[in-house]
Amino acid sequence: MIKTGIIGATGYAGQELMRLLIQHPDCEVEVISSRTYKDTNYNQVYGNYMGITSDKLVDIEIDEISKKVDVLFIALPHGIASNKISAEILQKTKVIDLGADYRLNDLSVYEKWYGVSHGSPQLINEAVYGLCELKRKEIKKADLIANPGCYTTCSILSLMPLVKNNIIDKNSIIVDAKSGVTGAGRALNLGTHFTECNDSIKAYKIASHRHTPEIEQELSIAGDSNITISFTPHLIPMNRGILITAYASLDKKYTYKDIKEVYEGCYKDEQFIRLLPEGVFPETKWVKGSNYCDINFQIDERTNRIIVLGAIDNLIKGAAGQAVQNMNIIFGLEENKGLEMIPSFPI
Template structure:
């Protein structure tokens, strides 16, 4: 049985980790870490865990945690994991970080976009970007996994096959994305109040969103050349879900069958990526509560462009589900363990 510690167990991503791991046959949560709720019963913070979790919240002492568990998940704001991790900890346990601390390989780029000093630059080269469908073999050997962001996960998986196969012009990629409010976290913010969000949709982080360099980094690796993208996220009045609509110019004329064959070649054997049938567009309601990503596309002969689409649950495949998927790979388990739940509906 894998012993698990979670730092940030009372945030939305941390709460989702708890929900998923309670159904995991090979894992047991030993440490519910939460700086804000130390010594309070976890089920008092999340009443849905009443009579399911009897433990009390502990602090975020990673050194002590590493003596008691096999893997540590850090579902925390940027900067915390980098400030805590060290060689002694990494020699004892695996660390799966759900923040952005180890996703971006260039520390200067991280510091520019996140506005904080990187406290553990020495681990940037070692950390594996944990997008399982692309970096599976590297994840299996990792001590430190950088769990991808929600927008990057959906964006990259929607675009990656066509970029890798050279069917689209890398310089023309534009990504329009929409997310539910849980993506902003559980902290109280005026912009996320019901009266501010309900019956409204808005763009935010226009030309400045900090997931931009992460998407550019990974798509550049796929393209084999540096890429600069336009990425605009939007907040929509729903709790969960991400919808990505990405646009790019085609390098040559293609048929629907050709493009479908490319997507199938990359994702046919993937447990959690579903390539949709012709003229079926991804919808967030068909992936809610699950670890699935639904991808689809539409060729526009008039503009010689292709529209690539993806939908997923930002808290599952976009955070906790992908983290559990990474844990399964690291420990040599069935990749789908703890993640086989069907999407919720309605």
Template sequence: MIKVGIIGATGYAGQELVRILLQHKKAEIVWYGSKTYIDKKYYEVYQNMFQLVDADCMADNMEELADKADVIFTATPQGLCASLINEEVLSKVRVVDLSADFRMKDINIYEEWYGIEHKSPDYIKEAVYGLCEINREKIKKARLVANPGCYPTCSTLAIYPLLKEGLLEPNSIIIDAKSGTSGAGRSPKVNNLYCEINENIKAYGVASHRHTPEIEEQLSYAAGENLYVNFTPHMVPMNRGILVTAYGNLKKQVTYEEVKAIYDKYYKKEYFIRVLDKGICPETRWVEGSNFVDINFCIDKRTNRIIMMGAMDNLVKGAAGQAVQNMNLLFGLKETEGLQAVPMFP
């Protein structure tokens, strides 16, 4: 059994890690870390865990945890993992960080967009970006995995194949994205109150959202050159889900069959990526509670642009599910272990 420690187990992504790992045949949670609920029973924080988890919440002590676990998940705000990580920890245990601390290779970009000093820049180069379908072989050998952000996961997977195959004008990409409110985390904020969110949809982080440089970096790898995107996220009044609609200029005229063949080249053997039938648009309700990403596209011949669409659960494939997928790769397990839950409906 893989012994798992979770730092930040009482946030939404942390709780989702617990939910998934309780159904994992090869994993055992040995540490439920929480800064806010130390010594409180975990099920008292999340009543859905009553009679499933009897453990107490423990402090975020990574060095002590490294002696007890085989892998540590850090489902914490930006800056915490970078302040805790060191060579002693990494010599004992593998770390999957769900924050943005190690996602971007340029420390200056990280510090500019997140507004904090990076506490362990020496490990940025070593960290492997944990987008499993693209970096699978590198992840298997890693000590430190940077679990991707939710918007970057959905955006990159929807766009990556067409950029990689040279079909898109790199600097023409516009990404319009919608997310459920769980993406804002569990900490109380006025903007997340029921009366502020219900019966409302709003853009936020316009031309300034912190996931922008992460998306640009990953798509730049695909394009083979540096590129910039327009990325606008929106909050919608639902608990879970992300819907991405991205637009790009085509370099040449293409048929549906040609584009479909490209997506099939990259994703036909990927269990968690479902390229939908012609004319079917991805919807968040068909992936809720699962690790699936539904993808499709539409060619607009009138404007010579292509519309790329993706839908996924922001807490599963966008956070905890992908983190467990990374863990499975790290330990040589079947990649789908613990992650084959059928999407919930209604």
């Protein structure tokens, strides 16, 4: 049994991780940590755990936790993990960081977009960007995983085949993204007060969301060129799910079939990527509760643009599920262990 720990176990991503790890056949949860809820029974923080666990949350040093676990998941706001993790910690345990601190390869880009200085810049090169479908080999050997963001996972998986295969004008990419409210976390905020976001929609952080450079970095690598995108996130009155609608100019005329082959070339063996049949488009309801990323596209012949749609469950493929997938790869388990849930509907 793999011994696991979760730092930041009481946020929504931490909670989903807790659920997946308890249900995982090869894991046990040794330590759950939280500053705010220290010494509280987990099932008092999340009533769904009543009768399932009576474990208490602790607030102990990462150094101590790292001795007790084989893998440590960190689900904290940006800027904290980089001050906790060190080479010493990584000698004792694998670390899968669900936060942003090690996702960006370029320190200056990190510090510009996040507005904080990085606590352990020497580890940035150690970290592997844990988008499993793209980095499987590197993940296998990694000690430190930078688990990708929710918008980024969905955007990169949806667009990668196009940039990798030079099908689009790489400077024409626009990603219009829509997220459920769990994406904003459990911290109280007027914008996520029920009566302020129910039955309404808004864009936020227009042209300034921090997932932008992360998407650009990975698409640039895949496309072997400098890619700059426009990215606009929106808040949707629903609990879970991300849908991205991406636009790009095709470099010449293509048929649906042409481009479908490109996607199949990239993803035909990927069990968590579902390329939908022609004319059937991703909807967040069909991926909720699962680790799937659904993808399809439409060619807009009048403008010669391609419109790509991708959908994930933001807390699973966009956070906790992908973290488990990373763990499975690192520990040599089957990649879908503990992740075979059929999406729930209607839920």
